Amino acid sequence: WLVIDISGSMRSDGKIDQAKQAALAFLDKVEEQNNVGLMVFNSEVTTVVEIDTVERNKARLQEQIESIVADGGTA
Numbered sequence: 001w002l003v004i005d006i007s008g009s010m011r012s013d014g015k016i017d018q019a020k021q022a023a024l025a026f027l028d029k030v031e032e033q034n035n036v037g038l039m040v041f042n043s044e045v046t047t048v049v050e051i052d053t054v055e056r057n058k059a060r061l062q063e064q065i066e067s068i069v070a071d072g073g074t075a
Contacts, residue, residue, distance in 0.1 A: 001051065002026065002061070007042040010070035023065045030054055038064055042072035 002023050010016040023038075030036065037051030038061055048064045049057060 001037050001039055002065075003039045003041065004065075004068060005042070005074070006040045006068055006070050007072055007074040008070060009074065016068065016070040020065050020068055024062060027054065027058055027061055027065075032058070036061065040068065042070075042074060044072075 004019050004023060006016065010019065027036070032053065032055040034054055035051050036054050036057060037047065038049040039045060039047050049061050051057075054061075
Protein backbone atom coordinates (compact mmCIF):
# COMPACT_ATOMS: atom_id res chain seq x y z
CA TRP A 1 0.00 0.00 0.00
CA LEU A 2 1.01 3.55 -0.73
CA VAL A 3 -0.34 5.62 2.16
CA ILE A 4 -0.16 9.40 1.86
CA ASP A 5 -0.92 12.03 4.50
CA ILE A 6 -3.16 14.64 2.85
CA SER A 7 -3.88 16.69 5.98
CA GLY A 8 -3.58 20.46 5.86
CA SER A 9 -0.12 20.38 7.45
CA MET A 10 1.17 18.78 4.23
CA ARG A 11 0.60 22.12 2.41
CA SER A 12 3.58 23.73 4.13
CA ASP A 13 7.13 23.56 2.77
CA GLY A 14 6.05 21.64 -0.33
CA LYS A 15 5.48 18.46 1.67
CA ILE A 16 2.52 17.25 -0.40
CA ASP A 17 4.43 17.77 -3.65
CA GLN A 18 7.39 15.84 -2.25
CA ALA A 19 5.10 12.98 -1.15
CA LYS A 20 3.48 12.87 -4.58
CA GLN A 21 6.86 12.88 -6.35
CA ALA A 22 8.10 10.05 -4.12
CA ALA A 23 4.99 7.97 -4.79
CA LEU A 24 5.29 8.49 -8.55
CA ALA A 25 9.01 7.62 -8.44
CA PHE A 26 8.15 4.43 -6.56
CA LEU A 27 5.68 3.45 -9.29
CA ASP A 28 8.36 3.95 -11.94
CA LYS A 29 10.75 1.62 -10.09
CA VAL A 30 8.50 -1.15 -8.74
CA GLU A 31 8.15 -4.35 -10.75
CA GLU A 32 4.84 -4.56 -12.59
CA GLN A 33 3.82 -7.90 -11.05
CA ASN A 34 3.83 -6.40 -7.53
CA ASN A 35 0.53 -5.44 -5.94
CA VAL A 36 0.02 -1.79 -5.02
CA GLY A 37 -2.97 0.25 -3.88
CA LEU A 38 -3.40 3.83 -2.69
CA MET A 39 -4.82 5.09 0.60
CA VAL A 40 -4.89 8.69 1.80
CA PHE A 41 -5.64 10.10 5.22
CA ASN A 42 -6.49 13.35 6.93
CA SER A 43 -9.36 13.31 9.44
CA GLU A 44 -10.49 10.12 7.65
CA VAL A 45 -8.76 7.21 5.94
CA THR A 46 -9.85 6.64 2.33
CA THR A 47 -8.94 3.86 -0.06
CA VAL A 48 -8.50 5.65 -3.39
CA VAL A 49 -7.27 2.77 -5.56
CA GLU A 50 -7.84 -0.86 -4.55
CA ILE A 51 -4.80 -3.09 -4.46
CA ASP A 52 -3.96 -4.83 -7.73
CA THR A 53 -0.87 -5.46 -9.84
CA VAL A 54 1.06 -2.39 -10.95
CA GLU A 55 0.62 -3.61 -14.51
CA ARG A 56 -3.16 -3.17 -14.20
CA ASN A 57 -3.19 -0.27 -11.73
CA LYS A 58 -0.34 2.03 -12.75
CA ALA A 59 -2.24 4.57 -14.87
CA ARG A 60 -5.02 4.91 -12.29
CA LEU A 61 -2.52 5.20 -9.44
CA GLN A 62 -0.57 7.91 -11.27
CA GLU A 63 -3.75 9.83 -12.07
CA GLN A 64 -4.98 9.71 -8.49
CA ILE A 65 -1.59 10.64 -6.99
CA GLU A 66 -1.26 13.64 -9.30
CA SER A 67 -4.73 14.88 -8.30
CA ILE A 68 -4.10 14.77 -4.52
CA VAL A 69 -4.74 18.01 -2.64
CA ALA A 70 -3.84 18.51 1.03
CA ASP A 71 -6.68 19.66 3.31
CA GLY A 72 -8.27 18.92 6.66
CA GLY A 73 -7.04 17.74 10.04
CA THR A 74 -5.22 14.56 10.96
CA ALA A 75 -6.96 11.49 12.39
